[in-house]
Amino acid sequence: MQASEIYVQNLEKHLAEENPLLVDVAKNFQEIDNVGHELGLIHPDQSTARQIPWWPLISILGLFSAGKSSFINHFLGQKIQRTGVQAVDDKFTVLCYSPDPEVKTLPGVALDVDPRFPFYQISREIDEEMEGEGKRINAYLQLKTCNSENLKGKIFIDSPGFDADAQRSATLRITKHIIEISDLVLIFFDARRPEPGAMRDTLEYLVKTTIDRYDSEKFIYVLNQIDVTAREDSLEEVVAAWRSALAERGLNVTHFYTIFSPDVELNAEDDYIKKRLEARRDRDLKEIHQRMRHVEVKRAYRILNTLELTTKELMDRSIPVLEKALRGWRNWTLRFDTLLFAALVGAGAFVGLTTGMWLNPMIDAMAVAALFIVMFIFHLIFSSIFKVIYRRSLAKKQRQMKLRFNLVKAFDKCANWHMFATGRIKGWNEKVRQQLENILNRADILIQRLNDEMTNPSGEVPKKPEEVKKVMAEVS
Ligand SMILES: Nc1nc2c(ncn2[C@@H]2O[C@H](COP(=O)(O)OP(=O)(O)OP(=O)(O)O)[C@@H](O)[C@H]2O)c(=O)[nH]1
Ligand SMILES: [Mg+2]
Incomplete structure (x- = not known):
């Protein structure tokens, strides 16, 4: 045969x-x-x-510490990805379902040589970008298995935050590949940093690659950690600041999903603000989850x-x-x-x-x-x-x-x-x-x-x- x-x-x-x-x-x-x-x-x-790629693929990209991994952990109902204030993830993690309750982590080379995965022979693409770098595939990719029901029939890709410049070219190449093959791309921004200055050139690249695409409806823009706007009740300003910063770079985001982690306790003096933010979070989170579930179609x-x-x-x-x-x-x-x-x-x-x-x-x-x-x-x-x-x-x-x-x-x-x-x-x-x-x-x-x-x-x-x-x- x-x-x-x-x-x-x-x-x-x-x-x-x-x-x-x-x-x-x-x-x-x-x-x-x-x-x-x-x-x-x-x-x-x-x-x-x-x-x-035969699987429904959902990728999560965005700024470092924007809460990407926390978001995935919450959706899967397991603390599968590490989270933290400093830049935590330095590689792309492909998460796929396994009935085995034990989480298994495999190196990037496992993805590179297996044609059933969406990173088959990606080392060649990395080599094209930076000669000799393809060999270091394990520095860029890893595979994790997880037995969450929410992961059944899907593959998630958690990405390193866009700020580590060391392995820039290869990271960008992988990001481009991920965008091409994904059915849904969640791009995370961080409400703690409303200043457009936070948007480094790498993120600028990310924004550029999402403009004028035939499949632009597969991108979801998420402004995460909106709980931090509670004290000054500044959500609208933060959203406006991000919108104009992105528009300056040619990306018109008509809709920002505004969420914060349900695992975070919202500290707001004003009960009305608290309720408003929570209601908004619940509505947007529900919509995002719904789109994630419909990715199969x-x-x-x-x-x-x-x-x-x-x-x-x-x-x-x-x-x-x-x-x-x-x-x-x-x-x-x-x-x-x-x-x-x-x-x-x-x-x-x-x-x-x-x-x-x-x-x-x-x-x-x-x-x-x-x-x-x-x-x-x-x-x-x-x-x-x-x-x-x-x-x-x-x-x-x-x-x-x-x-x-x-x-x-x-x-x-x-x-x-x-x-x-x-x-x-x-x-x-x-x-x-x-x-x-x-x-x-x-x-x-x-x-x-x-x-x-x-x-x-x-x-x-x-x-x-x-x-x-x-x-x-x-x-x-
Ligand atoms: N206040 C607040 N903190 C959050 C929220 N989501 C995540 N965090 C915290 O923000 C920090 C970064 O979260 P991560 O989930 O590690 O962020 P990430 O985008 O995966 O970060 P990298 O992998 O480093 O790029 C952690 O300390 C989280 O606990 C949120 O909605 N609100
Ligand atoms: Mg992370």
């Missing part, structure tokens, strides 16, 4: 426990893999399913979207470009073969007729045999020359079009006698095209139905995951 098949099987096993509905979606990726493997567009060990949406994009990339972009190159190679080789054949036959006939040798059957037979041998050798030469030319242009096209499928490898595999004789790629026919079309139709219907379920004219809370599951089960 190929490595890619083992991967999808493991994935299906994992999904069967976590969200059975997605098992069918994983099967669609396997169908794409089969086509890709057959054509040489995907390495036999690779799978398109590997390129996407978002994940289904994201995966279906990727399924559609991957199928389209294969069918509408990669295969047509490959087909065109193969036809070009075949046609030019054929043209040169024909020209040479005509020239050799013409020359042979001329010599035979002018010398009268054509009357000798022995010489005729030898001439025909020589013709075929010369033709064969020159055919191989022409074919190789045009292969080199079309390989190069394919490699360039692949870069220009940013295609993830390996067109050059596919060209090497498909530029064979079958293609030359029939003008068709072996393994690509109407039946296979229809198979991909079916995947596209299935993904399309599911996405539309999900859209209907999730788009709510009132802009209120999306439907419950169970309802969406029902719809998806109906369609698949």
